[in-house]
Amino acid sequence: MSTDLFKETVGTSFIYRNRTVYELTMRGLYGRHYGARYRAIAGIVPDGASVVDVCCGPATLYSGYLRAKSVTYTGVDLNARFIAQVVRAGGHGEVRDLHAHTPLPGGDYLIMQASLYHFLPEPAPIIDRMLAAARKQVIIAEPIRNLATSDNRVLAAIGQRFTNAGDGAQAHRFTEATLDELIRGYESRIVERSLIAGGREQLFVLSA
DSSP: OOHHHHHHHHHSOGGGTOHHHHHHHHHHHHGGGHHHHHHHHHTTSOTTOEEEEETOTTOHHIIIIIGGGTOEEEEEESOHHHHHHHHHTTOEEEEOOTTSOOOOOOEEEEEEESOGGGGTTOOHHHHHHHHHHEEEEEEEEEESSOGGGOSSHHHHHHHHHTOOOSSOOOOOOOOHHHHHHHHGGGGGGEEEEEEEGGGTEEEEEEEO
16 A cells, blocks of 8 residues: 555545445435435536536535536546546546645536535635636535534534544535625625525536
């Protein structure tokens, strides 16, 4: 095992080390709304577009929903295992520390799904980098109801403890109010805003 992979494995929560575990966890969290959260995003992206999926995870959005639309897909993630799955699915993948202030790959659509909280307490710079790299639109879908913000202390502790994607434990999450406050700074760019996945996630589409 390489030193980098060893560090990633030690620091990363169990659900981020295995695609099957990750998918089962997401299915458990979203229940019957699991597919709807991907369809909402895929429905915005036209056939043949170029897509950069930031914090792409195991590329479920691509393999299950975008590949049939013949998009040119690039997945970017810190997790080397997930990027290997992107490549096996037929996309292009880049292992990258997204906290480093370097330009993102360019594409028609820059997408981030359920990962903006990883950039708290200062998430605006990653949005700005996505806007700079997008030729058409930036699509952000972020949970506003989740275990980590539960009033139940036990559930909240579980949500915080087991969502380390390899860049450290994330104690904070967005609420609808705090996410609205952030996006208000991009008001002039908002093309669409809606609740998806049974109200668990808020979707924003920003013009590039």
